[in-house]
Amino acid sequence: MILCGGFPRIPETEEDILNQTVIFLLQHNDMGKILLSLSYLPAAERLIVVASKAEELVMTAGRGSHDPYVRISLIVDGKKVKRKKTSVKRSTTAPVWNEALTFNISSDMLPKCNLEVTVFDHDLIGHGEFVGRCIIGAHRPEGEGKHWNDMLDNHRQSMAMWQHLYRR
Numbered sequence: 001m002i003l004c005g006g007f008p009r010i011p012e013t014e015e016d017i018l019n020q021t022v023i024f025l026l027q028h029n030d031m032g033k034i035l036l037s038l039s040y041l042p043a044a045e046r047l048i049v050v051a052s053k054a055e056e057l058v059m060t061a062g063r064g065s066h067d068p069y070v071r072i073s074l075i076v077d078g079k080k081v082k083r084k085k086t087s088v089k090r091s092t093t094a095p096v097w098n099e100a101l102t103f104n105i106s107s108d109m110l111p112k113c114n115l116e117v118t119v120f121d122h123d124l125i126g127h128g129e130f131v132g133r134c135i136i137g138a139h140r141p142e143g144e145g146k147h148w149n150d151m152l153d154n155h156r157q158s159m160a161m162w163q164h165l166y167r168r
Contacts, residue, residue, distance in 0.1 A: 029166050031132030032057035032093075034070070036117065037160040038136070038151040040110065047074075047103045049115060051086050052160070053096040057131055059121050065091045067122035068131060074103045075114040075137075088122040110152060111138050119165055132165025 037050035051070045059066040071085040082103055089095035105113060114137030120128030136144045138152065147161045 029168075030058075031165040031167055032119070033162050033164050034117065034119065034134070035160060035162050036136070036147070037158045038115075038147060039158045040107070040151055040155050042107050042155050045104055045106050047105050047110075047113075048100055048158075049103070049117075050100045050158070050160075051097045051117075053094070053098070054119060054165075055094050057093040057095075057119065057165075059093060059131060060129070066093050067091065068093070068095050068119055069122055069128065070097065071118045071120060072101050073116040073118070074105065075116055075135075076105075076109060077112050080116070113137060114140070115148075117163065117165075130167075132167055134163040134165055136163065 032054055033056060034054040035052040037048075037052060039048045040046070041048070049072055051072070054068065054070075057066070057068055059068075067088050067090050069086050069088045071083060073080045074082040084101040084103070086097045086099045086101070089097065114135050116133060116135050118133040119131040121131055122128045134144055136148050138145060138148050140148065143161060143163060147159060147163065150159045150161075
C-alpha cells in the first residue's frame with residue numbers, strides 16, 4: 001500500500017497497481033498457479049506429468065520479457081533422481097505448454113516419490129530466475145498430497161489439478 005501523509009493513497013497509474021499487486025502476492029507467498037495432470041501406467045511403469053498452463057505468475061525480475069518454463073524433478077527417498085523441463089514460452093505471464101514429461105518408475109517406488117515442480121523465468125545468461133514451486137507427493141499437505149493420492153488411486157487415468165506456486 002502506498003502511503004501519503006500517513007493515509008493510503010489510491011493508485012493512479014497502471015504501474016502503481018502492478019507494484020501493489022506484486023507486493024501483496026509476495027507478502028502472501030503466492031507466486032501464481034500451474035495446471036498439472038498426473039497419470040501412472042503400471043504395465044509400462046511410467047509416470048506421466050503434463051504441464052498444461054500457468055496463470056497469475058508473479059515475475060520478480062525487472063521490466064522486459066518474461067519467458068517462463070517448468071522444470072520437474074523426480075525425488076525418490078529425498079534424492080533427486082531425474083529432471084525434465086518444458087520449452088520456454090516467450091513474453092507471457094500466462095503460458096500454455098501442454099507438454100507431457102515422462103518418468104520411468106516402478107509402482108513399488110511410487111509411495112516414496114515426490115515431484116518438485118518449479119517455474120523459472122528464462123535468462124539468456126546463466127540459469128533462469130526462480131518464480132515459484134510446489135512439491136507433489138503422497139505425504140504432502142492439502143492439494144499437493146490429494147493430487148498425488150488421486151493419481152495413485154486411479155491408475156491409467158489422467159488427474160488434473162491446479163497447484164499454487166510458492167517461494168519456499
